[in-house]
Amino acid sequence: MPHDHAVQCLHDPMLVILSYLVSVLGSFTALQLAIAIPAARGTAQRWRAIFMAGAVMGGGAIWAMHFIAMLACKMDLPVSYDLTITALSAVIAIASCMVGLAIAGSGVFGWARLTVAGMFMGLGVTGMHYTGMAAMLMPASIHYDQTLVLASATIAIVASIVALWLAFNLRGWMQMLGSALVMGVAVCGMHYTGMQAASFLPNGNEAQQLGGLDGASLGMTIFAISSALLAGVLALSIVRQRQRALVRI
Template identity: 45%
Template sequence: MMEMTEMHTMEASYNWFLVALSFFVAVFGSFTSLQLMRGMRGTEGGAKIAWIISAAFALGGGAIWTMHFIGMIAYETNMPVGYSAGLTALSLIIAVGVVGIGIFLLSKSQNSLLVLLVAGVITGLGVASMHYTGMAAMVMAADMVYDNILFAASIVIAIVAATAALWLAFNLEGNMQMFAASVVMGVAVCGMHYTGMAAVTMVPNGQAIEIESTVAPLTLGLFIFCFSMLLLVLSLIVTLSQLQKRMYEEFDDDDDEEDEEVVSQPIRN
């Protein structure tokens, strides 16, 4: 590896509006996924699988992947940047897949500390893989050099954040608790991403890159944000309506049981 003093590194800065937007998406996606996993409780079979898949898309695709690419676009350089469509799609598959695996494993043994740790490690490593696959999707005339300490720190943050997110998902009830947890999860997700970004230094290599054949960052970012927000809002509306319906059904069942007890009592003169 070349010494940093020998490199002509590329200047970069952040668009703080997009950084704030990435945090908002992370929090909203986390809140939606917590509600979906709340709806999953007490279900079995195909219904349970449907809840898991929905939660995996909300957390992995919405909170994590969408936040990641908005954060990537917030990283501004004086060099044209495009994105490989194939690697970008692969990073989405990784994010949704590992989150789904983590939720599925913990749903089988919710009270097992060992399963929580295993699911957290698998999910955390997957989230880190998603991040660095997304980084590799960047097409520009520069090489990426990583700081080993910050690189390792980003992976540790990803594992801790994933483990905490899975625990919260299966141990919270109230909406205010879930909102507070969503903020914490948003901080953790952004912390992993921006630590990973801090770990990289862009070194111009002078190569000729055809940016025209890739996806423009702003176009990609707007599409991802709008599509993800639409799915998250629809998922949240459906989930809350299902939870409300379930609450009414349980209330009606309790009333029916009380009526049966009253009828079954003998009449005393």
């Protein structure tokens, strides 16, 4: 339901593109780790692979992308973020990705298994986003268009299922890149549809903005740390794959 006095969120195109690139890089790195889950030897190695892939996907591709995308949203309102709720949004993203990738990487890679895995990941993306939105401290209240909320969740789930099917059924760099591009659509499509669903109504309560983390500082810090970690993990993954290929020879 539209509101006449709602503050509009205008997105910076360059930051929108940056947020998508971060989600694709994170997804590509995480999926490189995830496809090694079925080949893991022993329970400890398997769960180590699941944790690494889930942390990179949830933390790098989803959570980091969310806060970079929030920087892209320009509003005539001061905004900061509640630390506890922000941390909870990260836990939701990482935990749901760990569960989803654990399901996807176990047993036969049929549509039923990948559908369930994609639902966990898609709902995790959705849950992270709306929890992250709840962390916003500002002199305004947020109202949601329920139709667009449902659409945002649907985008996340469907694209996650397709991305997992591509990753676990088609091998090779081009196929993996395609999977990462689709996963980026899941994350970004969900986020920006979710932002369209939100109306920000000023309420004049300046106290609601006190005590939080500055949004710009938080976003740029997350971007710098996540980019460095993703680059390092991706490089390590590539080196390990080449080492395994040499061993086979």
